[in-house]
Amino acid sequence: MTLPEAVLLAVRNNIGLRNAYLGGVLDKYELWVSEGKFVPKGEINMGVNRSRTRAPNKDASMQDSFTLQPQLIWKAPTGADFRFTWNAQGSRGNMLDESGSADLGVSVTQPLLKGGGVSINRISVELARSRYESSRQGLRSTLSSTIGEVIRTYRSLMLARGQLEIERRALERARQLVQTNREQIAAGRMARQDLIQAEADVASREVALASSENSLDQTRLTLIGLLNLDSNIRIHPTEPIEVVDVELDYGRLLAIALEQRPDYLQARLALDNSKLELRLAENDSEWTLNLTASRGITSRSERWIDPLPRQPIGEGWSVGIDLIVPLFDRSQRERRVSAEVQRRQAENSLTELRERIGREILNAMRDIEIQRRQVDLSRRSRELQEQQLAVEREKLNLGRSTNFQVVQFQNDLVNAQNAELNSIVSYLNALTSLDETLGTTLETWRIEIADLPIPAGP
Numbered sequence: 001m002t003l004p005e006a007v008l009l010a011v012r013n014n015i016g017l018r019n020a021y022l023g024g025v026l027d028k029y030e031l032w033v034s035e036g037k038f039v040p041k042g043e044i045n046m047g048v049n050r051s052r053t054r055a056p057n058k059d060a061s062m063q064d065s066f067t068l069q070p071q072l073i074w075k076a077p078t079g080a081d082f083r084f085t086w087n088a089q090g091s092r093g094n095m096l097d098e099s100g101s102a103d104l105g106v107s108v109t110q111p112l113l114k115g116g117g118v119s120i121n122r123i124s125v126e127l128a129r130s131r132y133e134s135s136r137q138g139l140r141s142t143l144s145s146t147i148g149e150v151i152r153t154y155r156s157l158m159l160a161r162g163q164l165e166i167e168r169r170a171l172e173r174a175r176q177l178v179q180t181n182r183e184q185i186a187a188g189r190m191a192r193q194d195l196i197q198a199e200a201d202v203a204s205r206e207v208a209l210a211s212s213e214n215s216l217d218q219t220r221l222t223l224i225g226l227l228n229l230d231s232n233i234r235i236h237p238t239e240p241i242e243v244v245d246v247e248l249d250y251g252r253l254l255a256i257a258l259e260q261r262p263d264y265l266q267a268r269l270a271l272d273n274s275k276l277e278l279r280l281a282e283n284d285s286e287w288t289l290n291l292t293a294s295r296g297i298t299s300r301s302e303r304w305i306d307p308l309p310r311q312p313i314g315e316g317w318s319v320g321i322d323l324i325v326p327l328f329d330r331s332q333r334e335r336r337v338s339a340e341v342q343r344r345q346a347e348n349s350l351t352e353l354r355e356r357i358g359r360e361i362l363n364a365m366r367d368i369e370i371q372r373r374q375v376d377l378s379r380r381s382r383e384l385q386e387q388q389l390a391v392e393r394e395k396l397n398l399g400r401s402t403n404f405q406v407v408q409f410q411n412d413l414v415n416a417q418n419a420e421l422n423s424i425v426s427y428l429n430a431l432t433s434l435d436e437t438l439g440t441t442l443e444t445w446r447i448e449i450a451d452l453p454i455p456a457g458p
Contacts, residue, residue, distance in 0.1 A: 003239040010150040013228035020142045027135040034128030042072035065091040077118045080110040100301035107294035114286040123276045134269045137262035144441040153223045158237045160216040162421045167212045170414045171205040197403040248365045261439030267350045274343040281339040285332040288324035364434040371427035378420040385416040
């Protein structure tokens with residue numbers, strides 16, 4: 001399995017990402033509902049009823065009735081509230097006497113101060129869109145964190161596999177040393193008791209090999225858990241462990257982070273929201289001045305079921321202005337002060353986050369530079385240890401060295417090989433951490449979170 005394949009499986013299968021995506025679907029539904037604020041809403045209430053009553057010493061009487069009450073309400077972007085109502089009803093008795101009536105009414109209330117204006121009435125929709133965008137940034141953050149965890153675990157698997165290969169080669173060298181000792185003992189150039197050192201090294205290497213195999217299996221299970229795969233699957237990492245040099249420019253990296261980091265974008269959205277909330281609080285403290293108008297018609301019919309009676313018996317209209325002046329209400333001032341404080345807090349948080357991002361970038365750059373130097377140093381150390389061991393083995397063949405020295409140099413080589421492998425993986429992980437610091441993990445792996453549609457269901 002390559003690293004891109006592991007990332008793709010995590011995006012498809014990880015349970016945490018599935019739950020985060022479902023949460024995004026819910027947030028999209030909430031936005032859809034909020035954007036329907038200016039869509040007309042209505043209902044129809046209808047019913048048919050039959051009743052029977054009987055008084056003492058009288059015949060029973062039957063009564064049929066029906067009602068039909070449609071209603072349509074429209075909230076206009078200006079804040080105007082339009083209402084259309086229609087109340088039709090009719091009745092019929094035993095003697096087939098029928099009657100019907102209907103009331104038709106239209107009314108509008110337009111706020112002129114508090115609650116009036118397109119910009120004020122669209123704030124709730126803008127807040128809903130901002131909350132949805134903040135939710136999408138949260139999904140990006142969750143996805144980036146999960147991908148980062150998968151990448152590090154995959155590299156831990158690469159590291160464990162590399163360490164296993166190092167231990168296997170070390171065990172092979174230890175066994176070759178035992179074979180060389182036995183040949184020298186047979187030739188009379190080495191005492192038999194000197195063989196103990198080499199055999200002890202073989203036993204030590206067998207224990208280390210078993211420990212490396214156990215570490216490899218533990219890391220494999222951890223990665224399988226992140227990818228949500230069957231625990232019996234054997235994963236073999238095929239990604240090469242290579243060093244990739246990068247150019248680091250603080251100004252360019254800071255600009256990228258301020259455009260890409262989900263937490264910074266969420267902080268900017270929070271500041272915009274606080275400004276909108278302040279506008280709402282200021283508008284809420286104004287006087288209530290509403291312009292009202294209504295028109296109504298009443299009609300009747302000779303038939304008991306006739307939703308459209310054709311004999312008007314009354315009509316009327318009205319126009320007026322309503323004014324409400326709040327007195328001694330301290331809560332309105334408290335709301336304005338609270339909104340202003342929240343706006344200032346959002347500004348301070350955004351400034352503090354910007355400074356922290358700058359420090360994090362500097363730390364990530366320094367860590368990358370240090371890890372890169374350690375890669376070169378550990379590689380040079382490993383090369384020198386290989387040369388030193390080769391020289392010491394040649395000296396042992398000539399009888400100018402001892403098993404103790406060779407075993408010591410073999411252990412030093414194993415340590416140098418592990419140090420080089422660890423330094424390379426640490427350097428690659430530092431690059432991954434820089435991606436997370438900049439908020440560019442998804443762009444690096446070419447993963448895009450499209451705007452969610454309104455589906456029929458999750």
